[in-house]
Amino acid sequence: MNKKQLLAMQKRNKARLTELRGRLEKNEVRAEDLETVQTEVQELADEAQAIADALANMDGGDGEDSGTGDGEDRDGTDGEGEGSGDEGATDSGEDDEERGQGEGEEEQRSGIPTEQRDGIMKKIGASLSTRGHKSTKTKEKELRSAFANFVVGKITESEARSLGVEVGNGSVTIPEVIASEIITYAQEENLLRKYGSRHKTKGDVKYPVLVKKADANVNKTERTTDIPETDIEFDEILLDPAEFDALATVTKKLLKMSGAPIEQIVIEELKKAYVRKETSYMFKGDDVGNENPGALAKKAVAYYESTPVDIAAAGYSQKLYSQLVKLKGQPVTEVLKKSMWIVNRAALTILEDMTDTTGRPLLHQAADGVGYKLLGHKIDFTDAADGADPTKPVFYFGDFKAFHIQDVIGAMELQKLVEKFSGTNKVGFQIYNILDGQLVYSPFEPAVYRYEVGTVEPV
Numbered sequence: 001m002n003k004k005q006l007l008a009m010q011k012r013n014k015a016r017l018t019e020l021r022g023r024l025e026k027n028e029v030r031a032e033d034l035e036t037v038q039t040e041v042q043e044l045a046d047e048a049q050a051i052a053d054a055l056a057n058m059d060g061g062d063g064e065d066s067g068t069g070d071g072e073d074r075d076g077t078d079g080e081g082e083g084s085g086d087e088g089a090t091d092s093g094e095d096d097e098e099r100g101q102g103e104g105e106e107e108q109r110s111g112i113p114t115e116q117r118d119g120i121m122k123k124i125g126a127s128l129s130t131r132g133h134k135s136t137k138t139k140e141k142e143l144r145s146a147f148a149n150f151v152v153g154k155i156t157e158s159e160a161r162s163l164g165v166e167v168g169n170g171s172v173t174i175p176e177v178i179a180s181e182i183i184t185y186a187q188e189e190n191l192l193r194k195y196g197s198r199h200k201t202k203g204d205v206k207y208p209v210l211v212k213k214a215d216a217n218v219n220k221t222e223r224t225t226d227i228p229e230t231d232i233e234f235d236e237i238l239l240d241p242a243e244f245d246a247l248a249t250v251t252k253k254l255l256k257m258s259g260a261p262i263e264q265i266v267i268e269e270l271k272k273a274y275v276r277k278e279t280s281y282m283f284k285g286d287d288v289g290n291e292n293p294g295a296l297a298k299k300a301v302a303y304y305e306s307t308p309v310d311i312a313a314a315g316y317s318q319k320l321y322s323q324l325v326k327l328k329g330q331p332v333t334e335v336l337k338k339s340m341w342i343v344n345r346a347a348l349t350i351l352e353d354m355t356d357t358t359g360r361p362l363l364h365q366a367a368d369g370v371g372y373k374l375l376g377h378k379i380d381f382t383d384a385a386d387g388a389d390p391t392k393p394v395f396y397f398g399d400f401k402a403f404h405i406q407d408v409i410g411a412m413e414l415q416k417l418v419e420k421f422s423g424t425n426k427v428g429f430q431i432y433n434i435l436d437g438q439l440v441y442s443p444f445e446p447a448v449y450r451y452e453v454g455t456v457e458p459v
Helices: 003-025 031-058 063-075 077-094 096-110 114-128 136-151 157-162 176-189 191-195 252-256 262-283 316-328 345-351 419-424
Strands: 171-173 197-201 207-214 232-239 242-251 340-343 363-365 372-374 377-381 394-398 403-408 413-417 426-439 448-452
Touching (some): 003 114, 191 262, 191 340, 191 377, 191 403, 232 403, 242 262, 252 426, 262 426, 316 448, 340 345, 345 377, 345 394, 413 419, 419 426
Parallel strands (some): 197 403
Antiparallel strands (some): 171 413, 207 232, 242 426, 340 394, 394 448
16 A cells, blocks of 8 residues: 555545544434444554554655645645644633533533543544654664664764663663563573463562462361361462673674665664573572572472383383373372473474374374374473483473463663773674563472473482
8 A cells, every 4th residue: 555545544544533423522422322433543653653654654764744734734624633633632621611511411412421521532643643643663673773773882871862872871771662572582482481470560679479279178067166277388489580681792893784674683682692591590500609499300209110111221102191181190180281391402302303102193183283293292402401412302291371480560671881892893782681480380289290201219
């Protein structure tokens, strides 16, 4: 669709909104028609925003300004519509006293509550007044560009602030549009983010996760004694956010190349560096001095083979199949119904070559055509599930919603390091965030089990 067609659609849209506003002002809308008018106004408002976005993308960010001046003001009709939108807002402010005196009479005549009518009028006014406003996509594009340009030194702190980037003390808060992109990438790479429970909090506060189990009493005969106290197993786990940082370096030569997509280079490198560290913390948690006791590998209940399995020996398939069936039977029924598998690539490779006792492939295509199912439960794989030896198959089975992640809103920051890497003609970019991730479950109902093939119970 070309610009001329979009401007024509915008003109018709605003004409209809202006007409509806006039009917509301004159109390020509009956109470029984209110729902229909509300629906139409919402549809017209959505259409107005879509047209504005399309014009903004065509004009490189100034679509609404140039579109308004290009089409509507020339013929005068829509220019008047816009003006009357703004004037309507002003007039409504000036006429508040008169409206207040006649509200009861107007409601009696039209049958429409004043609050509902004013709400519709406000939405119409916002849809008509598009001059000088930028679409969400345009704002995000400008914010991304400003962030990237400040990071690589093309604009000053004051210029970055004027464009909406939070800068101070040598660091810059990563805009939400970019932070959410990093988190989205993390969800694809870090399966615990994808399947776990995420809690967004403000500030570096501890987030409590409670686990408990209580037993009730039953008595078939008439009670003659006091009700005995119910034993409760109660535990409180506090998610205590830790500081995360990751460092990526970019050569000065690359930064000086004007044709290079700087913002993509910076974001992609930081995504990878940050997500690798976050994933390691949640799956293994074995960084010296920064261990995570709630990491999946540490907190999942170990499953040991009842019959030794040697995947290098002939006939291992049925033995391993038997162990997987027994592993599936470990969680209690409440957990089993919500359980799934997470395995490493070594385990996936073996499973793809295995059959059950009837000769059918052990992995079955999922009903929705996406991925596989193992013994009736969804399966996903990641290299992060590797043990000390990545060639050994590792199976996790359970309810991964029990893995709780706390994200601190607005904590993700970026710091530019120039002097530190000046000797190698590089610039460092350090990403900083605060979060915690722990597997939490009741001692009565373990949520996740871990089975590494070939592992026997220690004496």
